Every structure is written in C-alpha cells, then in structure tokens.
Amino acid sequence: MVQQIRHFIGGEWVNSASGETFESINPATEEVIAIAPKGDVSDIDKAVEAAKKAYTQWRLIPAPRRGEILYEVARILQERKEDLARLMTQEMGKILAETRGDVQEAIDMAYYMGGEGRRMQGYTAPVEMPNKFGMAIRDSVGVVGLITPWNFPVAVPSWKMLPALVAGNCVVWKPSEDTPAISAAFVQVFADAGLPAGVLNLVTGAGEAGAALAVHPNVRVISFTGSTATGLSVYTKAAAVGKKVTLEMGGKNAIIVMDDANLSLAVDAINWSAFGTTGQRCTATSRLIVQKGIKPKLLEALAEKAKMIKVGYGIQPDVQMGPLVNMKALNKVASYMDVAKTDGARVLVGGGRADMDKGFFFLPTILDGVKQGMRVEQEEIFGPVLSVIEVESLEEAIHVNNSTAYGLSSSIFTENVNAAFRAIRDLTTGIVYINHGTTGAEIQFPFGGTRGTGNGMREAGASALDSFTEWKSVYVDFSGQLQRAQIDNRE
Numbered sequence: 001m002v003q004q005i006r007h008f009i010g011g012e013w014v015n016s017a018s019g020e021t022f023e024s025i026n027p028a029t030e031e032v033i034a035i036a037p038k039g040d041v042s043d044i045d046k047a048v049e050a051a052k053k054a055y056t057q058w059r060l061i062p063a064p065r066r067g068e069i070l071y072e073v074a075r076i077l078q079e080r081k082e083d084l085a086r087l088m089t090q091e092m093g094k095i096l097a098e099t100r101g102d103v104q105e106a107i108d109m110a111y112y113m114g115g116e117g118r119r120m121q122g123y124t125a126p127v128e129m130p131n132k133f134g135m136a137i138r139d140s141v142g143v144v145g146l147i148t149p150w151n152f153p154v155a156v157p158s159w160k161m162l163p164a165l166v167a168g169n170c171v172v173w174k175p176s177e178d179t180p181a182i183s184a185a186f187v188q189v190f191a192d193a194g195l196p197a198g199v200l201n202l203v204t205g206a207g208e209a210g211a212a213l214a215v216h217p218n219v220r221v222i223s224f225t226g227s228t229a230t231g232l233s234v235y236t237k238a239a240a241v242g243k244k245v246t247l248e249m250g251g252k253n254a255i256i257v258m259d260d261a262n263l264s265l266a267v268d269a270i271n272w273s274a275f276g277t278t279g280q281r282c283t284a285t286s287r288l289i290v291q292k293g294i295k296p297k298l299l300e301a302l303a304e305k306a307k308m309i310k311v312g313y314g315i316q317p318d319v320q321m322g323p324l325v326n327m328k329a330l331n332k333v334a335s336y337m338d339v340a341k342t343d344g345a346r347v348l349v350g351g352g353r354a355d356m357d358k359g360f361f362f363l364p365t366i367l368d369g370v371k372q373g374m375r376v377e378q379e380e381i382f383g384p385v386l387s388v389i390e391v392e393s394l395e396e397a398i399h400v401n402n403s404t405a406y407g408l409s410s411s412i413f414t415e416n417v418n419a420a421f422r423a424i425r426d427l428t429t430g431i432v433y434i435n436h437g438t439t440g441a442e443i444q445f446p447f448g449g450t451r452g453t454g455n456g457m458r459e460a461g462a463s464a465l466d467s468f469t470e471w472k473s474v475y476v477d478f479s480g481q482l483q484r485a486q487i488d489n490r491e
C-alpha cells in the first residue's frame with residue numbers, strides 16, 4: 001500500500017501549495033512506498049510563519065514542562081519502536097537491528113533532553129559592586145531550521161529537534177527526500193505527545209525547500225547534517241544573511257590496527273564498522289590502517305568474514321547488510337571501483353553489485369594495496385568499501401589517519417597503554433575510540449568532527465544546547481541607589 005504523506009504545518013497535515021509530489025522508493029524492492037508533497041518556498045514560508053506564531057507561547061512554558069513533553073515523546077517512541085523500525089527499513093534499507101537502534105537513539109535523546117528541562121545550566125559569578133547579582137542564562141533563539149539526511153532518519157533529527165524544543169525554540173524540519181514517510185511518522189509522535197500546534201513543523205521535499213529554509217529571514221539558526229557539497233552550500237547561503245549554522249558533514253574514518261592488537265576483537269569491530277548500515281554512516285570505517293606484521297592474518301580473517309555477510313532485504317531476520325539507499329548511491333559506489341583500479345589498488349573481496357533481481361545492492365568490498373593520498377583513501381564513498389593501507393609504525397599510522405579533509409571518528413586497536421594514550425593525544429578527530437570500531441557514539445557526549453567534517457559545533461550531550469540557545473547575561477542591582485564607581489568610569 002502506497003502511503004500518502006503530507007507536510008505538517010501549524011498542527012495540520014497539509015498538501016504542498018504547488019500540488020507537486022515525489023515518490024519514496026524501497027531500495028531493496030524498488031517499490032514505491034509513499035508519495036509526499038514537494039515543498040517549495042511558499043510551504044517553507046507557511047511553516048516558518050506557524051513556528052513564529054507558536055514561539056510567542058512556547059518560549060513561556062517552563063522548561064521542566066517542555067521536558068515532560070519530551071518524556072512523553074520517549075514513551076510513545078518506545079511503544080512504536082517496532083513499527084517505526086520496520087517503516088524505516090522499508091524506506092531507506094538498513095536492517096531491522098539497525099533501524100531499532102536508530103529509534104533507540106531518539107528515545108535516549110528524548111530522556112536526556114527531557115532532563116535538560118530541569119538543568120539547562122547557566123552560571124553565576126561574583127560582581128564588582130556591592131548589592132549586585134550577576135548570572136548568565138541560556139535563552140531560546142526563536143525559529144530554527146533543521147535539514148537532515150536519510151541514513152539516520154529518526155536519530156539524527158532527534159539530536160537536533162529535542163534540544164531545540166526543550167530550550168524553547170520552534171522548529172521547521174526539512175528531512176531528506178529519501179525518507180518522507182518515516183519523517184511524518186516521527187512527527188506524529190510529537191503531535192500525540194501533546195506538543196502544541198506550530199511548535200514543530202515538517203516540510204518534505206528536496207533542495208528547493210532546504211535552500212528556502214536556509215535563507216529565510218525569520219529563521220535564526222540552521223542545523224544541518226548531510227553531504228559536504230550540500231552542507232557547504234547551505235552554510236554559505238545562511239551565513240550570508242547572518243545565521244548561526246551547525247554543520248555535520250562527511251567522514252573518512254579509520255581504524256588503526258597495531259601488531260599487538262587483539263585480532264578477533266579487531267576483526268569483529270572492523271567488519272561491523274565498515275559494513276554495518278552498508279557503510280552509509282558518517283562514522284563508518286572506510287580506511288583500515290594496519291601495521292605490517294599483523295596485516296596478513298588480519299586481512300585473511302576479514303576477507304573470510306566479509307564474504308559470509310548475508311546481503312538482502314533488511315526486513316528478513318537473517319539478513320546482515322541491506323542495500324544502498326538509491327540508484328545514484330549505487331552508481332557512485334560502483335564508479336569508485338574503477339577509480340581504485342586505475343590508481344593501483346586491488347579488489348580483495350566484493351567489488352561489484354550483488355546478484356539480485358531488484359534493489360540497489362552492492363557487495364561488501366575490501367581494497368588492498370591502497371596508498372595514502374589515493375582517491376579511495378581520501379574521498380567519502382559512503383558505501384561498504386574498506387581501503388587497506390599498510391604502515392610501519394604508530395607515528396605513520398597517526399599521520400595517515402590525520403591526513404584527510406575530514407575529522408569525525410578514529411580508532412586504534414592495541415594492547416599497549418602507551419600507544420593508546422599517544423593515540424588519544426595525537427589523533428585529530430572529534431571522536432576517538434580505543435579497542436572499539438568507529439561507530440556507536442552515545443548521545444550523552446559531544447558528537448561532531450574537526451576539519452571538513454563540520455564547522456566546530458557539536459551535537460548531542462549538553463553541548464547540543466549551544467546550537468539552539470543564546471547566552472543572556474543578567475545584572476541585578478539591589479542597592480537602591482545609583483552607584484558611580486562602575487567599570488566604565490572607574491579610576
């Protein structure tokens with residue numbers, strides 16, 4: 001059955017002003033699962049108007065009460081977890097175990113941010129004058145615009161909308177055009193949890209709607225997760241009109257395996273981090289930097305494991321890896337096989353489409369003989385492709401890890417505590433793992449990357465509030481008289 005999706009604006013499910021629609025395709029079966037309105041400037045205008053109107057009331061609701069609505073969001077998500085997970089698998093392809101995990105991240109975040117309703121910590125500091133009090137408090141910013149990707153269609157939006165909402169902002173959300181159905185189902189949870197009309201608005205569609213949101217004069221903040229090309233374009237447009245922007249873009253994450261590593265631990269972690277979610281995580285491992293001594297044994301074990309991965313429709317319980325999200329992604333990943341061969345790399349495992357009647361399936365792929373600086377070692381492929389780079393030493397491994405345009409996540413497998421701590425000090429990524437793969441970040445710590453991965457902001461943890469609040473410094477003079485020796489005319 002094909003679902004009919006609508007925008008959610010001012011508490012109502014509505015069609016596009018233009019009447020134009022687009023299809024959402026199941027990447028495993030190529031069936032149309034939903035038809036959604038293609039939002040444009042006028043839909044964004046209406047959504048921002050609704051959000052602006054709702055903001056006058058929402059900002060005045062005490063933060064602990066706002067937090068209680070988020071607890072209710074968490075409870076309903078828990079109740080609908082299985083249904084949401086299945087819909088997500090149908091719409092974007094990752095396997096059920098992963099889509100359940102995606103919903104769980106949003107549940108965790110809803111409880112965490114619900115708790116921020118009773119913290120939202122600012123600070124006080126002593127002031128210079130007698131009978132005077134000073135404090136810095138977090139204030140809401142107004143209407144915020146969220147632009148999110150298809151690969152974590154519930155978790156990643158939750159990292160943005162939950163802190164935005166608890167801080168007292170109203171939201172206009174433009175999700176990826178690959179996932180309108182799961183986005184609408186997620187918004188329904190907020191409506192059912194009692195979020196007032198207009199506080200959260202959904203406009204489905206493609207780049208046109210996102211670009212309109214990025215430049216809208218009544219939107220103060222844009223938070224974006226997605227491809228580097230789109231992120232930089234959103235950033236440029238939004239910055240030109242003075243908005244605060246949070247960006248989370250590409251990754252080219254590596255696992256370093258030292259000669260003294262626990263082999264079976266490393267094999268499991270690499271397999272999961274490289275091929276889990278079909279390699280379509282910004283945190284996925286796409287480079288294996290391996291010390292010479294352990295390389296033959298490690299590659300042999302990895303190749304054996306990669307060949308065993310059952311590729312297929314993620315709704316089936318025995319399937320371990322789903323399809324790529326769409327035909328464009330499949331063509332992109334496939335095109336990198338020629339790039340790899342031309343540059344002198346060798347396909348050890350996989351290297352092509354999986355043999356299926358339908359769907360955008362690609363085999364788990366390991367490329368050996370990759371050298372630092374090759375395109376497959378530098379560019380984000382966003383598929384199940386692992387490039388293997390051999391190194392001599394820890395210093396060389398760290399150098400290779402740090403020499404990309406991105407800086408999201410990195411990992412080292414070693415049993416040597418000195419090597420581990422040197423790596424913590426010298427790996428220049430926003431997230432570092434010791435004896436664990438590059439995926440699996442938890443919501444209570446800052447999430448984000450250095451260099452081209454972002455623009456210095458962080459999501460998740462208490463730092464998430466930085467994107468969606470302004471500091472307000474407050475001075476209360478209770479002396480009852482004009483005090484002349486102020487800082488500005490002190491002798």
Ligand code: UN1
Pocket residue numbers: 105151152156225280281282283284438439440441442
């Ligand atoms: C992403 O791919 O955009 O750390 C997010 C992880 C997940 C989040 C990934 N918790 O792999």
